Amino acid sequence: MKRVAIVGASLAGVRAAQELRAQGYDGGIVLIGSEAHLPYDRPPLSKGFLAGTASRESLDLLDAGDLASLALDFRLGVRATALEPANRRxxxxxxxxxxADGVVIATGGRARTLPGAEGVHTLRTVDDALALRAALVPGVRVAIVGAGFIGAEVASTCRSLGLDVTVxxxxxxxxxxxLGPELAAVCARLHADHGTDLRCGVSVAGVDAAGVxxxxxSLVPADVVVAGVGMTPMTDWLAGSGLKVGDGVHTDAGLVTDLPQVVAVGDVARYHAxxxxxxxxxxxNASEQAPVAVANLLAGRTTRTYTPSGYVWSDQYAGTLQLAGHPRPDDVLSFVDGGPSDSSFVATFQRGGETVGVFALNNAKLFNRLRRQALRRTAVV
Known part of the structure; x- marks a missing residue:
């Protein structure tokens, strides 16, 4: 294998490049990115970077030493429009x-927005964050559609800037x-405790200059509207490639597609187990998948399978939420330290007498211990 093309200058793409070198690959690596920027980290976009407390440079995933050691051939500001496996192109x-003799698909996705809504902000790229940050001037009223992690983090940042926020x-x-109803109520309380107007069970009909x-x-008056309603995997460019797509690129349990010289990692990978x-x-997940996908790409077949940790965190207002494992709403929830009304607690999810998830609010030490000791890394969902 003389050259590998990584399509997507994302965290998953960078980790794949790093793993190629770590696993002994010394051929050429081409990193293709649709944005003009060098690879950067996305979590701060809704937090410190949006608030103006984190610099653009602090987002960079690669420093000068990384760039030298990885010896990447960057193709930035261009999109992949087709994959031609027969021509290896x-x-x-x-x-x-x-x-390329091998291809890593790490294209991630594009932010969904609201149908027919002009001027609605999304938050997926650094340019999105810059545009939203410029709109968050003193006195504006912000409406955020979607109370998932992105929506909650943007709401938290906007409240820290002293803005009126409705979610x-x-x-x-x-x-x-x-999370199930009890922990979902904790998330709702975080909004209420910090002055955010959270309205659940509502449906958006449209957006205009007056608001949502x-x-x-009814009308929710707003000067700035943000859609935090998920993303769509970027697979359009794979039409005609022979790869199976549909809510992502379909792979086996080792992140290998129907073509052994093509693997997928990160948000775009839909793996089957x-x-x-x-x-x-x-x-x-984007970081954890790279070692498995790269090992299988270099082997030319599936020799390893992926087992996700299910770890995710979110900084909201004065709280850090951490979740590991694969809980379901109907799992048995047990509080092992503190309770749902406390500012700090840890809870576990039990299924069939086994711990399948750990959740914490502002208690990283106990969370990490339980994550290591009590939570088995199995792909139970």
Missing amino acids: VVLSDGGSVH LEALPAPLAPV HLADG DGAGRRHEHWT
Whole structure:
């Protein structure tokens, strides 16, 4: 294998490049990115960078030493428009192409927005963050559609800037399908305790200059509207490639596609294990998948399978939320330190007498201990 093309200058793409070198690959690596920027970290976009307390340079995933040791051939500001496996070629939007013996798909996704809504902000890229930050001037009223991690973090940042914030959520409580009703109520309390107007069980009908119109006919006045309603995997460019796509790039349990010289990692990878397809949109997942995918790419077949830790964290207001494992809302929730009304606690999720998840609010020490000792790294979902 003389050259590997990594499509996506994302965290997952960078980790794949690092793993290629760490696993002894000394051939050429081409890193293709649709943005003009060198690879950067995304979690601070909704936090310190949006608030103006973190610099642009602090986002960079690679320093000068990394750039020298990885010896990457960057193709930035261009999109991959096609994959031609028979020709071992990735076609680019600038009319060029990259010949590669192996391909790592790390294209992530694009932020969903609200149908027919002009001027609504999303937050997926550094340019998105810069545009939103410029709009967050003193006195503006902010409406955020979606109370997931991104929506909650943007709300937290906006409140830290002294802005009036309303969060609109279609679910009965934030993150209820993941955390269950009791912990979802804790997330709702964080909003209330910090002056955010959280409205759950509402449906958005439209957005205009006056604000957000709800399906019940009411209006939420807003000068700035942010959509935090998830993302769509970027797979359009793979049409005609022969790869199976649908809510991501389909792979086996080792992140290998139907073509052994093509693997997928990060938000775009929909891997199949135990007969089910799964896709995770977490920072940790993007990092954890790279060693497995790269090992299989270099081997030319699946020699390792991926077991996710399910770890995710979120900084909201004065709280740090941490979750590990694969809980379901119907799992048995037990508080092992503190309780749901406390500012710091740890809880576990039990299923069939086994710990399948650990959740903490402002208690990283105990969380990490339970994560190591009590939580088995199994792909139970």
